[in-house]
Amino acid sequence: MSAPLIAIDAMGGDFGPHCIVPASVACLAEFPSLHLVLVGHSSLIEEILARHPAVDCARLHVEHASEVIGMDERPSQALRGKPDASMRVALDLVRTGRAAACVSAGNTGALMALSRYLLKTLPGIDRPAMVSAVPTAKGICHLLDLGANVDCSAEHLYQFAVMGAVAAESLGVSRPRVALLNVGTEEIKGNQQVKLAANLLQQARGLNYIGFVEGDGLYRGEADVVVCDGFVGNILLKSSEGLASMISARIQALFDENLFSRILGAATLPLLRRLRGELSPARHNGASFLGLQGIVVKSHGAAGVEGFQSAIRLAHMEIRENLPQRLHSRLEHLLL
Missing domain, CATH: 3.40.718.10 (Isopropylmalate Dehydrogenase)
Structure with missing residues:
Protein backbone atom coordinates (compact mmCIF):
# COMPACT_ATOMS: atom_id res chain seq x y z
CA MET A 1 0.00 0.00 0.00
CA SER A 2 1.33 3.49 -0.88
CA ALA A 3 1.99 6.03 1.86
CA PRO A 4 -1.31 7.54 3.07
CA LEU A 5 -1.84 11.23 2.29
CA ILE A 6 -4.43 13.22 4.22
CA ALA A 7 -5.74 16.67 3.27
CA ILE A 8 -6.14 18.91 6.31
CA ASP A 9 -8.46 21.92 6.33
CA ALA A 10 -6.03 24.09 8.29
CA MET A 11 -8.42 27.04 8.66
CA GLY A 12 -11.38 25.27 10.29
CA GLY A 13 -12.52 25.25 13.89
CA ASP A 14 -12.27 27.76 16.71
CA PHE A 15 -8.45 27.93 16.69
CA GLY A 16 -7.59 27.38 13.03
CA PRO A 17 -3.94 26.80 12.08
CA HIS A 18 -2.66 27.76 15.53
CA CYS A 19 -4.06 24.42 16.74
CA ILE A 20 -4.16 22.38 13.54
CA VAL A 21 -0.55 22.90 12.42
CA PRO A 22 1.00 21.67 15.72
CA ALA A 23 -1.40 18.70 15.74
CA SER A 24 -0.39 17.83 12.18
CA VAL A 25 3.31 18.07 13.01
CA ALA A 26 2.78 15.76 16.00
CA CYS A 27 0.99 13.18 13.83
CA LEU A 28 3.85 13.21 11.31
CA ALA A 29 6.18 12.28 14.15
CA GLU A 30 3.77 9.58 15.32
CA PHE A 31 3.27 7.93 11.91
CA PRO A 32 6.53 7.74 9.89
CA SER A 33 4.74 6.81 6.65
CA LEU A 34 2.08 9.56 6.87
CA HIS A 35 1.98 12.48 4.41
CA LEU A 36 -0.13 15.59 4.96
CA VAL A 37 -1.36 18.51 2.86
CA LEU A 38 -2.25 21.59 4.91
CA VAL A 39 -4.83 23.65 3.02
CA GLY A 40 -5.41 27.31 3.81
CA HIS A 41 -3.68 30.70 3.91
CA SER A 42 -0.16 29.60 3.00
CA SER A 43 1.67 32.56 4.55
CA LEU A 44 0.04 32.02 7.95
CA ILE A 45 0.53 28.23 7.85
CA GLU A 46 4.20 28.58 6.90
CA GLU A 47 4.73 31.16 9.64
CA ILE A 48 3.47 28.67 12.23
CA LEU A 49 5.44 25.82 10.64
CA ALA A 50 8.62 27.87 11.07
CA ARG A 51 8.22 27.38 14.84
CA HIS A 52 8.64 23.63 14.27
CA PRO A 53 12.06 23.32 12.62
CA ALA A 54 12.21 19.55 13.16
CA VAL A 55 9.22 18.86 10.88
CA ASP A 56 9.84 16.50 7.96
CA CYS A 57 9.20 18.83 5.00
CA ALA A 58 9.32 15.90 2.58
CA ARG A 59 6.05 14.61 4.08
CA LEU A 60 4.30 17.94 4.52
CA HIS A 61 2.96 20.16 1.75
CA VAL A 62 1.08 23.45 1.96
CA GLU A 63 -1.75 24.10 -0.52
CA HIS A 64 -2.92 27.69 -0.70
CA ALA A 65 -6.65 28.49 -0.43
CA SER A 66 -7.73 32.10 -0.35
CA GLU A 67 -11.13 31.70 1.32
CA VAL A 68 -12.46 30.38 4.64
CA ILE A 69 -15.96 29.11 5.42
CA GLY A 70 -17.20 30.66 8.64
CA MET A 71 -18.64 28.52 11.41
CA ASP A 72 -21.99 30.30 11.10
CA GLU A 73 -22.32 30.29 7.29
CA ARG A 74 -25.19 28.48 5.63
CA PRO A 75 -24.24 25.31 3.73
CA SER A 76 -25.88 26.68 0.57
CA GLN A 77 -23.67 29.76 0.78
CA ALA A 78 -20.57 27.58 1.15
CA LEU A 79 -21.60 25.48 -1.86
CA ARG A 80 -22.11 28.40 -4.23
CA GLY A 81 -20.13 31.32 -2.91
CA LYS A 82 -16.64 30.14 -1.98
CA PRO A 83 -14.98 27.98 -4.64
CA ASP A 84 -11.50 28.54 -3.16
CA ALA A 85 -12.40 27.82 0.47
CA SER A 86 -9.88 25.70 2.39
CA MET A 87 -12.54 23.09 3.17
CA ARG A 88 -13.58 22.75 -0.46
CA VAL A 89 -10.01 22.58 -1.75
CA ALA A 90 -9.18 19.86 0.80
CA LEU A 91 -12.23 17.82 -0.24
CA ASP A 92 -11.38 18.30 -3.90
CA LEU A 93 -7.98 16.73 -3.24
CA VAL A 94 -9.87 13.61 -2.13
CA ARG A 95 -12.20 13.77 -5.14
CA THR A 96 -9.31 13.89 -7.60
CA GLY A 97 -7.40 11.13 -5.84
CA ARG A 98 -4.48 13.27 -4.66
CA ALA A 99 -5.47 12.63 -1.04
CA ALA A 100 -6.98 9.55 0.58
CA ALA A 101 -8.91 11.44 3.27
CA CYS A 102 -9.92 14.89 4.48
CA VAL A 103 -9.99 16.14 8.08
CA SER A 104 -11.73 19.38 9.05
CA ALA A 105 -12.84 21.11 12.24
CA GLY A 106 -14.93 23.57 10.27
CA ASN A 107 -18.65 24.21 9.77
CA THR A 108 -20.38 20.81 10.03
CA GLY A 109 -23.27 21.64 7.71
CA ALA A 110 -20.94 23.02 5.05
CA LEU A 111 -18.61 20.02 5.34
CA MET A 112 -21.52 17.63 4.88
CA ALA A 113 -22.98 19.55 1.94
CA LEU A 114 -19.64 19.87 0.16
CA SER A 115 -18.75 16.23 0.86
CA ARG A 116 -22.00 15.00 -0.66
CA TYR A 117 -21.64 17.31 -3.65
CA LEU A 118 -17.99 16.54 -4.42
CA LEU A 119 -17.56 12.93 -3.31
CA LYS A 120 -21.10 11.54 -3.75
CA THR A 121 -22.62 8.74 -1.68
CA LEU A 122 -22.04 5.03 -2.06
CA PRO A 123 -24.62 3.07 -4.10
CA GLY A 124 -27.69 2.36 -1.97
CA ILE A 125 -26.99 5.13 0.54
CA ASP A 126 -29.30 8.14 0.57
CA HIS A 284 -12.43 10.23 21.29
CA ASN A 285 -12.57 13.32 19.06
CA GLY A 286 -13.38 12.77 15.41
CA ALA A 287 -16.61 11.76 13.70
CA SER A 288 -16.56 9.90 10.39
CA PHE A 289 -18.95 10.69 7.55
CA LEU A 290 -20.01 7.16 6.65
CA GLY A 291 -21.58 6.48 3.27
CA LEU A 292 -19.40 8.72 1.09
CA GLN A 293 -17.17 7.61 -1.77
CA GLY A 294 -14.21 8.88 0.20
CA ILE A 295 -13.02 9.36 3.77
CA VAL A 296 -14.04 12.54 5.61
CA VAL A 297 -13.48 13.07 9.33
CA LYS A 298 -15.06 15.94 11.26
CA SER A 299 -13.18 17.22 14.30
CA HIS A 300 -14.98 19.09 17.06
CA GLY A 301 -14.70 22.80 16.35
CA ALA A 302 -13.42 23.49 19.87
CA ALA A 303 -10.85 20.69 19.82
CA GLY A 304 -7.33 21.52 20.90
CA VAL A 305 -4.09 20.02 19.63
CA GLU A 306 -4.63 16.64 21.28
CA GLY A 307 -8.20 16.43 20.03
CA PHE A 308 -7.30 17.26 16.44
CA GLN A 309 -4.53 14.64 16.58
CA SER A 310 -7.23 12.09 17.44
CA ALA A 311 -9.21 13.10 14.35
CA ILE A 312 -6.15 12.65 12.12
CA ARG A 313 -5.49 9.25 13.72
CA LEU A 314 -9.06 8.22 12.89
CA ALA A 315 -8.62 9.21 9.23
CA HIS A 316 -5.32 7.32 9.13
CA MET A 317 -7.02 4.20 10.51
CA GLU A 318 -9.85 4.40 7.98
CA ILE A 319 -7.34 4.66 5.14
CA ARG A 320 -5.50 1.61 6.49
CA GLU A 321 -8.76 -0.34 6.73
CA ASN A 322 -9.98 0.95 3.33
CA LEU A 323 -13.34 1.67 4.97
CA PRO A 324 -15.28 3.05 1.94
CA GLN A 325 -14.45 -0.06 -0.10
CA ARG A 326 -15.37 -2.35 2.78
CA LEU A 327 -18.68 -0.51 3.12
CA HIS A 328 -19.33 -0.77 -0.60
CA SER A 329 -18.65 -4.52 -0.72
CA ARG A 330 -20.91 -5.24 2.26
CA LEU A 331 -23.78 -2.86 1.50
CA GLU A 332 -25.12 -4.79 -1.47
CA HIS A 333 -25.55 -7.86 0.75
CA LEU A 334 -27.16 -6.03 3.68
CA LEU A 335 -29.25 -3.24 2.19
CA LEU A 336 -32.88 -4.04 1.43
Whole structure:
Protein backbone atom coordinates (compact mmCIF):
# COMPACT_ATOMS: atom_id res chain seq x y z
CA MET A 1 0.00 0.00 0.00
CA SER A 2 1.33 3.49 -0.88
CA ALA A 3 1.99 6.03 1.86
CA PRO A 4 -1.31 7.54 3.07
CA LEU A 5 -1.84 11.23 2.29
CA ILE A 6 -4.43 13.22 4.22
CA ALA A 7 -5.74 16.67 3.27
CA ILE A 8 -6.14 18.91 6.31
CA ASP A 9 -8.46 21.92 6.33
CA ALA A 10 -6.03 24.09 8.29
CA MET A 11 -8.42 27.04 8.66
CA GLY A 12 -11.38 25.27 10.29
CA GLY A 13 -12.52 25.25 13.89
CA ASP A 14 -12.27 27.76 16.71
CA PHE A 15 -8.45 27.93 16.69
CA GLY A 16 -7.59 27.38 13.03
CA PRO A 17 -3.94 26.80 12.08
CA HIS A 18 -2.66 27.76 15.53
CA CYS A 19 -4.06 24.42 16.74
CA ILE A 20 -4.16 22.38 13.54
CA VAL A 21 -0.55 22.90 12.42
CA PRO A 22 1.00 21.67 15.72
CA ALA A 23 -1.40 18.70 15.74
CA SER A 24 -0.39 17.83 12.18
CA VAL A 25 3.31 18.07 13.01
CA ALA A 26 2.78 15.76 16.00
CA CYS A 27 0.99 13.18 13.83
CA LEU A 28 3.85 13.21 11.31
CA ALA A 29 6.18 12.28 14.15
CA GLU A 30 3.77 9.58 15.32
CA PHE A 31 3.27 7.93 11.91
CA PRO A 32 6.53 7.74 9.89
CA SER A 33 4.74 6.81 6.65
CA LEU A 34 2.08 9.56 6.87
CA HIS A 35 1.98 12.48 4.41
CA LEU A 36 -0.13 15.59 4.96
CA VAL A 37 -1.36 18.51 2.86
CA LEU A 38 -2.25 21.59 4.91
CA VAL A 39 -4.83 23.65 3.02
CA GLY A 40 -5.41 27.31 3.81
CA HIS A 41 -3.68 30.70 3.91
CA SER A 42 -0.16 29.60 3.00
CA SER A 43 1.67 32.56 4.55
CA LEU A 44 0.04 32.02 7.95
CA ILE A 45 0.53 28.23 7.85
CA GLU A 46 4.20 28.58 6.90
CA GLU A 47 4.73 31.16 9.64
CA ILE A 48 3.47 28.67 12.23
CA LEU A 49 5.44 25.82 10.64
CA ALA A 50 8.62 27.87 11.07
CA ARG A 51 8.22 27.38 14.84
CA HIS A 52 8.64 23.63 14.27
CA PRO A 53 12.06 23.32 12.62
CA ALA A 54 12.21 19.55 13.16
CA VAL A 55 9.22 18.86 10.88
CA ASP A 56 9.84 16.50 7.96
CA CYS A 57 9.20 18.83 5.00
CA ALA A 58 9.32 15.90 2.58
CA ARG A 59 6.05 14.61 4.08
CA LEU A 60 4.30 17.94 4.52
CA HIS A 61 2.96 20.16 1.75
CA VAL A 62 1.08 23.45 1.96
CA GLU A 63 -1.75 24.10 -0.52
CA HIS A 64 -2.92 27.69 -0.70
CA ALA A 65 -6.65 28.49 -0.43
CA SER A 66 -7.73 32.10 -0.35
CA GLU A 67 -11.13 31.70 1.32
CA VAL A 68 -12.46 30.38 4.64
CA ILE A 69 -15.96 29.11 5.42
CA GLY A 70 -17.20 30.66 8.64
CA MET A 71 -18.64 28.52 11.41
CA ASP A 72 -21.99 30.30 11.10
CA GLU A 73 -22.32 30.29 7.29
CA ARG A 74 -25.19 28.48 5.63
CA PRO A 75 -24.24 25.31 3.73
CA SER A 76 -25.88 26.68 0.57
CA GLN A 77 -23.67 29.76 0.78
CA ALA A 78 -20.57 27.58 1.15
CA LEU A 79 -21.60 25.48 -1.86
CA ARG A 80 -22.11 28.40 -4.23
CA GLY A 81 -20.13 31.32 -2.91
CA LYS A 82 -16.64 30.14 -1.98
CA PRO A 83 -14.98 27.98 -4.64
CA ASP A 84 -11.50 28.54 -3.16
CA ALA A 85 -12.40 27.82 0.47
CA SER A 86 -9.88 25.70 2.39
CA MET A 87 -12.54 23.09 3.17
CA ARG A 88 -13.58 22.75 -0.46
CA VAL A 89 -10.01 22.58 -1.75
CA ALA A 90 -9.18 19.86 0.80
CA LEU A 91 -12.23 17.82 -0.24
CA ASP A 92 -11.38 18.30 -3.90
CA LEU A 93 -7.98 16.73 -3.24
CA VAL A 94 -9.87 13.61 -2.13
CA ARG A 95 -12.20 13.77 -5.14
CA THR A 96 -9.31 13.89 -7.60
CA GLY A 97 -7.40 11.13 -5.84
CA ARG A 98 -4.48 13.27 -4.66
CA ALA A 99 -5.47 12.63 -1.04
CA ALA A 100 -6.98 9.55 0.58
CA ALA A 101 -8.91 11.44 3.27
CA CYS A 102 -9.92 14.89 4.48
CA VAL A 103 -9.99 16.14 8.08
CA SER A 104 -11.73 19.38 9.05
CA ALA A 105 -12.84 21.11 12.24
CA GLY A 106 -14.93 23.57 10.27
CA ASN A 107 -18.65 24.21 9.77
CA THR A 108 -20.38 20.81 10.03
CA GLY A 109 -23.27 21.64 7.71
CA ALA A 110 -20.94 23.02 5.05
CA LEU A 111 -18.61 20.02 5.34
CA MET A 112 -21.52 17.63 4.88
CA ALA A 113 -22.98 19.55 1.94
CA LEU A 114 -19.64 19.87 0.16
CA SER A 115 -18.75 16.23 0.86
CA ARG A 116 -22.00 15.00 -0.66
CA TYR A 117 -21.64 17.31 -3.65
CA LEU A 118 -17.99 16.54 -4.42
CA LEU A 119 -17.56 12.93 -3.31
CA LYS A 120 -21.10 11.54 -3.75
CA THR A 121 -22.62 8.74 -1.68
CA LEU A 122 -22.04 5.03 -2.06
CA PRO A 123 -24.62 3.07 -4.10
CA GLY A 124 -27.69 2.36 -1.97
CA ILE A 125 -26.99 5.13 0.54
CA ASP A 126 -29.30 8.14 0.57
CA ARG A 127 -27.50 10.20 3.20
CA PRO A 128 -24.10 9.99 4.89
CA ALA A 129 -24.15 9.68 8.67
CA MET A 130 -21.75 10.99 11.30
CA VAL A 131 -20.42 8.29 13.62
CA SER A 132 -18.09 8.50 16.59
CA ALA A 133 -16.84 6.22 19.36
CA VAL A 134 -18.40 6.83 22.78
CA PRO A 135 -16.75 5.36 25.92
CA THR A 136 -18.84 2.82 27.83
CA ALA A 137 -18.43 0.54 30.84
CA LYS A 138 -17.25 -2.25 28.51
CA GLY A 139 -15.16 -0.29 26.02
CA ILE A 140 -16.64 1.84 23.26
CA CYS A 141 -19.91 2.12 21.35
CA HIS A 142 -20.27 3.51 17.83
CA LEU A 143 -23.05 6.11 17.92
CA LEU A 144 -24.70 7.48 14.77
CA ASP A 145 -26.06 9.83 13.50
CA LEU A 146 -24.48 12.71 15.44
CA GLY A 147 -26.12 15.67 13.73
CA ALA A 148 -25.79 15.40 9.98
CA ASN A 149 -29.42 14.28 9.55
CA VAL A 150 -31.90 15.88 11.94
CA ASP A 151 -34.96 14.31 10.31
CA CYS A 152 -34.65 10.64 9.34
CA SER A 153 -36.95 8.05 7.83
CA ALA A 154 -36.97 4.41 8.90
CA GLU A 155 -34.98 3.53 5.78
CA HIS A 156 -32.31 6.08 6.72
CA LEU A 157 -32.02 4.59 10.21
CA TYR A 158 -31.71 1.14 8.64
CA GLN A 159 -28.89 2.34 6.38
CA PHE A 160 -27.12 3.94 9.35
CA ALA A 161 -27.31 0.63 11.22
CA VAL A 162 -25.74 -1.26 8.33
CA MET A 163 -22.93 1.28 7.94
CA GLY A 164 -22.28 1.39 11.68
CA ALA A 165 -22.01 -2.39 11.84
CA VAL A 166 -19.49 -2.50 8.99
CA ALA A 167 -17.46 0.30 10.59
CA ALA A 168 -17.38 -1.58 13.91
CA GLU A 169 -16.27 -4.75 12.14
CA SER A 170 -13.40 -2.84 10.54
CA LEU A 171 -12.19 -2.04 14.07
CA GLY A 172 -12.15 -5.72 15.00
CA VAL A 173 -15.60 -6.14 16.59
CA SER A 174 -16.92 -9.59 15.71
CA ARG A 175 -20.65 -9.62 14.95
CA PRO A 176 -21.26 -6.17 16.45
CA ARG A 177 -24.48 -5.85 18.44
CA VAL A 178 -26.68 -3.24 16.76
CA ALA A 179 -29.45 -1.41 18.64
CA LEU A 180 -31.85 1.46 18.09
CA LEU A 181 -31.82 4.21 20.71
CA ASN A 182 -35.30 4.54 22.16
CA VAL A 183 -37.28 5.76 25.16
CA GLY A 184 -37.79 2.17 26.31
CA THR A 185 -36.83 -1.39 25.41
CA GLU A 186 -40.39 -2.66 24.90
CA GLU A 187 -41.59 -3.13 21.32
CA ILE A 188 -44.54 -0.75 21.85
CA LYS A 189 -42.23 2.17 22.80
CA GLY A 190 -40.94 4.86 20.42
CA ASN A 191 -42.11 6.98 17.52
CA GLN A 192 -43.25 5.65 14.18
CA GLN A 193 -39.86 5.98 12.47
CA VAL A 194 -38.11 3.96 15.18
CA LYS A 195 -40.75 1.23 15.13
CA LEU A 196 -40.59 0.94 11.33
CA ALA A 197 -36.78 0.87 11.44
CA ALA A 198 -36.97 -1.95 14.00
CA ASN A 199 -39.13 -3.98 11.61
CA LEU A 200 -36.59 -3.47 8.82
CA LEU A 201 -33.66 -4.46 11.03
CA GLN A 202 -35.42 -7.59 12.30
CA GLN A 203 -35.63 -8.80 8.68
CA ALA A 204 -31.99 -8.03 7.84
CA ARG A 205 -29.76 -11.00 7.12
CA GLY A 206 -26.23 -10.93 8.46
CA LEU A 207 -26.92 -8.10 10.92
CA ASN A 208 -26.81 -8.79 14.66
CA TYR A 209 -29.75 -6.58 15.62
CA ILE A 210 -30.56 -6.86 19.36
CA GLY A 211 -33.51 -4.46 19.63
CA PHE A 212 -33.99 -1.17 21.48
CA VAL A 213 -31.58 0.32 23.98
CA GLU A 214 -32.05 3.28 26.32
CA GLY A 215 -29.46 5.94 27.03
CA ASP A 216 -28.23 4.29 30.23
CA GLY A 217 -27.92 0.98 28.40
CA LEU A 218 -25.64 2.62 25.88
CA TYR A 219 -23.20 3.59 28.65
CA ARG A 220 -23.47 0.13 30.25
CA GLY A 221 -22.10 -1.26 26.99
CA GLU A 222 -25.19 -3.20 25.97
CA ALA A 223 -24.54 -2.59 22.26
CA ASP A 224 -21.56 -2.03 19.96
CA VAL A 225 -23.52 0.17 17.53
CA VAL A 226 -26.36 2.47 18.57
CA VAL A 227 -28.49 4.20 15.93
CA CYS A 228 -30.65 7.33 16.19
CA ASP A 229 -31.47 10.43 14.18
CA GLY A 230 -29.05 13.34 14.20
CA PHE A 231 -31.23 15.51 16.44
CA VAL A 232 -31.15 12.98 19.27
CA GLY A 233 -27.56 11.90 18.63
CA ASN A 234 -26.12 15.40 18.73
CA ILE A 235 -27.92 16.24 21.98
CA LEU A 236 -26.76 12.97 23.54
CA LEU A 237 -23.14 13.52 22.51
CA LYS A 238 -22.96 17.15 23.64
CA SER A 239 -24.71 16.31 26.92
CA SER A 240 -22.22 13.50 27.53
CA GLU A 241 -19.26 15.80 26.89
CA GLY A 242 -20.72 18.43 29.22
CA LEU A 243 -21.40 15.86 31.95
CA ALA A 244 -17.84 14.50 31.75
CA SER A 245 -16.40 18.02 32.02
CA MET A 246 -18.70 18.89 34.93
CA ILE A 247 -17.81 15.75 36.90
CA SER A 248 -14.10 16.37 36.33
CA ALA A 249 -14.43 19.96 37.54
CA ARG A 250 -16.48 18.93 40.60
CA ILE A 251 -13.92 16.29 41.60
CA GLN A 252 -11.12 18.83 41.24
CA ALA A 253 -13.05 21.35 43.38
CA LEU A 254 -13.60 18.76 46.12
CA PHE A 255 -9.90 17.97 46.28
CA ASP A 256 -9.07 21.70 46.51
CA GLU A 257 -11.38 22.35 49.50
CA ASN A 258 -8.86 21.91 52.34
CA LEU A 259 -5.48 20.47 53.26
CA PHE A 260 -6.81 16.96 53.97
CA SER A 261 -8.64 16.77 50.65
CA ARG A 262 -5.54 18.06 48.81
CA ILE A 263 -3.44 15.31 50.43
CA LEU A 264 -6.09 12.74 49.46
CA GLY A 265 -6.14 14.16 45.97
CA ALA A 266 -2.37 13.86 45.65
CA ALA A 267 -2.55 10.21 46.74
CA THR A 268 -5.20 9.37 44.12
CA LEU A 269 -3.74 11.59 41.36
CA PRO A 270 -2.44 8.72 39.15
CA LEU A 271 -5.85 7.03 39.15
CA LEU A 272 -7.66 10.30 38.49
CA ARG A 273 -5.36 11.12 35.59
CA ARG A 274 -5.97 7.68 34.12
CA LEU A 275 -9.75 8.08 34.43
CA ARG A 276 -9.65 11.59 32.98
CA GLY A 277 -7.61 10.32 30.05
CA GLU A 278 -9.99 7.42 29.35
CA LEU A 279 -13.07 9.68 29.41
CA SER A 280 -11.49 12.76 27.81
CA PRO A 281 -13.49 14.04 24.81
CA ALA A 282 -10.15 14.81 23.13
CA ARG A 283 -9.22 11.13 23.12
CA HIS A 284 -12.43 10.23 21.29
CA ASN A 285 -12.57 13.32 19.06
CA GLY A 286 -13.38 12.77 15.41
CA ALA A 287 -16.61 11.76 13.70
CA SER A 288 -16.56 9.90 10.39
CA PHE A 289 -18.95 10.69 7.55
CA LEU A 290 -20.01 7.16 6.65
CA GLY A 291 -21.58 6.48 3.27
CA LEU A 292 -19.40 8.72 1.09
CA GLN A 293 -17.17 7.61 -1.77
CA GLY A 294 -14.21 8.88 0.20
CA ILE A 295 -13.02 9.36 3.77
CA VAL A 296 -14.04 12.54 5.61
CA VAL A 297 -13.48 13.07 9.33
CA LYS A 298 -15.06 15.94 11.26
CA SER A 299 -13.18 17.22 14.30
CA HIS A 300 -14.98 19.09 17.06
CA GLY A 301 -14.70 22.80 16.35
CA ALA A 302 -13.42 23.49 19.87
CA ALA A 303 -10.85 20.69 19.82
CA GLY A 304 -7.33 21.52 20.90
CA VAL A 305 -4.09 20.02 19.63
CA GLU A 306 -4.63 16.64 21.28
CA GLY A 307 -8.20 16.43 20.03
CA PHE A 308 -7.30 17.26 16.44
CA GLN A 309 -4.53 14.64 16.58
CA SER A 310 -7.23 12.09 17.44
CA ALA A 311 -9.21 13.10 14.35
CA ILE A 312 -6.15 12.65 12.12
CA ARG A 313 -5.49 9.25 13.72
CA LEU A 314 -9.06 8.22 12.89
CA ALA A 315 -8.62 9.21 9.23
CA HIS A 316 -5.32 7.32 9.13
CA MET A 317 -7.02 4.20 10.51
CA GLU A 318 -9.85 4.40 7.98
CA ILE A 319 -7.34 4.66 5.14
CA ARG A 320 -5.50 1.61 6.49
CA GLU A 321 -8.76 -0.34 6.73
CA ASN A 322 -9.98 0.95 3.33
CA LEU A 323 -13.34 1.67 4.97
CA PRO A 324 -15.28 3.05 1.94
CA GLN A 325 -14.45 -0.06 -0.10
CA ARG A 326 -15.37 -2.35 2.78
CA LEU A 327 -18.68 -0.51 3.12
CA HIS A 328 -19.33 -0.77 -0.60
CA SER A 329 -18.65 -4.52 -0.72
CA ARG A 330 -20.91 -5.24 2.26
CA LEU A 331 -23.78 -2.86 1.50
CA GLU A 332 -25.12 -4.79 -1.47
CA HIS A 333 -25.55 -7.86 0.75
CA LEU A 334 -27.16 -6.03 3.68
CA LEU A 335 -29.25 -3.24 2.19
CA LEU A 336 -32.88 -4.04 1.43
